[in-house]
Amino acid sequence: MKDFTDTGLARDGGSPVRTAPLPTVNNASGRTFGEDELELLREVIESGQLNHTVTSHGKVQQFAEGFAEWLGMPHAVACSSGTAALHLAVAAIDPNPGDEIIVTPISDFGSVIPILAQNAVPVFADVLPDTWCIDPEQIRAQITDRTRAIMIVHLFGQPCDMDAIMAIADDHGIPVIEDCCQAYGTTWRGQRAGTFGTIGCFSLQQSKHISTGDGGIAVTNDPLFARRMTLFADKAWPRDTNSREHQFLGLNYRMTELQGAVSLAQLPKLDGVIAARQRWGNALTERIADWPGVSMPELPPSSASTFWLFPINVDPEVAGNVSELAAALNAEGIGGSAGYVTPMYLNPVLTEGRTYGTSHFPFDSPYTSRRFQDYTLNLCPVAESMKQRAITLAINERYTQRDVDDIAQAVNKVFAAFAKRS
Numbered sequence: 001m002k003d004f005t006d007t008g009l010a011r012d013g014g015s016p017v018r019t020a021p022l023p024t025v026n027n028a029s030g031r032t033f034g035e036d037e038l039e040l041l042r043e044v045i046e047s048g049q050l051n052h053t054v055t056s057h058g059k060v061q062q063f064a065e066g067f068a069e070w071l072g073m074p075h076a077v078a079c080s081s082g083t084a085a086l087h088l089a090v091a092a093i094d095p096n097p098g099d100e101i102i103v104t105p106i107s108d109f110g111s112v113i114p115i116l117a118q119n120a121v122p123v124f125a126d127v128l129p130d131t132w133c134i135d136p137e138q139i140r141a142q143i144t145d146r147t148r149a150i151m152i153v154h155l156f157g158q159p160c161d162m163d164a165i166m167a168i169a170d171d172h173g174i175p176v177i178e179d180c181c182q183a184y185g186t187t188w189r190g191q192r193a194g195t196f197g198t199i200g201c202f203s204l205q206q207s208k209h210i211s212t213g214d215g216g217i218a219v220t221n222d223p224l225f226a227r228r229m230t231l232f233a234d235k236a237w238p239r240d241t242n243s244r245e246h247q248f249l250g251l252n253y254r255m256t257e258l259q260g261a262v263s264l265a266q267l268p269k270l271d272g273v274i275a276a277r278q279r280w281g282n283a284l285t286e287r288i289a290d291w292p293g294v295s296m297p298e299l300p301p302s303s304a305s306t307f308w309l310f311p312i313n314v315d316p317e318v319a320g321n322v323s324e325l326a327a328a329l330n331a332e333g334i335g336g337s338a339g340y341v342t343p344m345y346l347n348p349v350l351t352e353g354r355t356y357g358t359s360h361f362p363f364d365s366p367y368t369s370r371r372f373q374d375y376t377l378n379l380c381p382v383a384e385s386m387k388q389r390a391i392t393l394a395i396n397e398r399y400t401q402r403d404v405d406d407i408a409q410a411v412n413k414v415f416a417a418f419a420k421r422s
């Protein structure tokens with residue numbers, strides 16, 4: 001193997017560690033689509049029934065049943081995206097306008113949209129400085145008599161502290177929505193993400209562990225929530241009762257049989273995808289040397305990430321500027337990005353209250369004393385520091401040993417060069 005101290009950084013004209021592209025979730029190189037998906041798609045096309053509702057018993061239904069069984073949950077409702085799955089969850093809990101839902105600031109915006117879409121108010125609880133998952137003590141600090149739910153995100157495939165979160169939720173009798181879009185198979189002290197809270201939500205978008213391009217699924221132990229989610233995803237139309245009486249305001253979030261075919265073919269591959277991602281994620285953790293100012297999150301016993309992404313925690317004072325580090329990693333040919341996302345409350349949807357017409361609803365209304373003007377910098381300092389402290393690397397189930405060797409070598413080469421300069 002090449003000695004990474006030999007050659008200068010590719011950024012400065014040295015030779016890059018890696019020239020061939022790595023497998024990526026953006027195309028076939030890093031996805032598990034193949035003959036199984038094609039076969040089930042053919043069956044759907046030939047059947048002539050591409051649509052799924054509560055009265056049909058096709059691929060969507062089989063996928064939902066199979067997924068529920070995989071997770072050991074009694075009910076699963078498939079839908080059109082991860083955002084839709086989270087919207088099913090919020091709508092099942094059915095907040096009043098202006099009710100509050102506590103949520104993490106670091107996530108895909110799909111975690112916030114359903115809260116606002118149901119006219120509830122997102123209340124942000126800061127994250128922990130090692131994993132960037134929501135901080136249970138910050139949840140506790142944000143609870144008011146208007147809190148209707150807590151939405152937590154198992155970020156990058158790492159588990160949140162579910163003992164602390166469920167203890168707080170149980171103390172106050174508040175339901176928990178687990179956003180597991182990045183966390184298929186993630187475990188906290190031996191128990192799987194999605195099985196702790198009231199409702200667990202998963203995405204089947206292009207970049208997730210399993211995918212149907214776009215798709216989602218929500219799981220629950222509660223038959224009433226399951227029924228309400230099923231109805232909400234189909235205009236609250238109880239087709240299975242022969243009634244055309246729309247039970248409440250719902251949407252069309254139906255998953256099609258085409259998506260059902262692909263997700264049903266993906267499901268048996270999920271355990272393999274998880275095992276491969278864990279293998280490569282753990283290998284990378286071991287291979288990255290102990291550079292000053294660089295750390296990787298540590299989890300308690302029997303708790304495991306399934307590595308949607310691979311986060312590295314950098315002290316910029318010691319190890320270097322994360323944007324420059326990420327640029328140097330990219331020049332070595334292994335990708336890598338700085339920061340992940342700005343805290344969700346800094347998006348104009350919230351900072352400017354761009355919701356419904358010019359009303360700013362539910363802000364500026366009798367339904368809440370909360371103001372959109374309060375979504376400002378310094379709301380969650382730890383989340384905001386992530387931009388200066390986080391580097392994320394892609395992990396992929398199709399990596400080979402060679403790919404992981406190259407990534408480790410490039411990371412060590414870049415951290416070594418930056419360490420030498422300081």
Ligand SMILES: *Cc1c(COP(=O)(O)O)cnc(C)c1O
Binds near residue numbers: 107
């Ligand atoms: C992907 C993702 C979502 C949204 O899923 P879509 O299928 O893109 O709507 C929500 N939350 C998290 C944490 C995600 O990673």
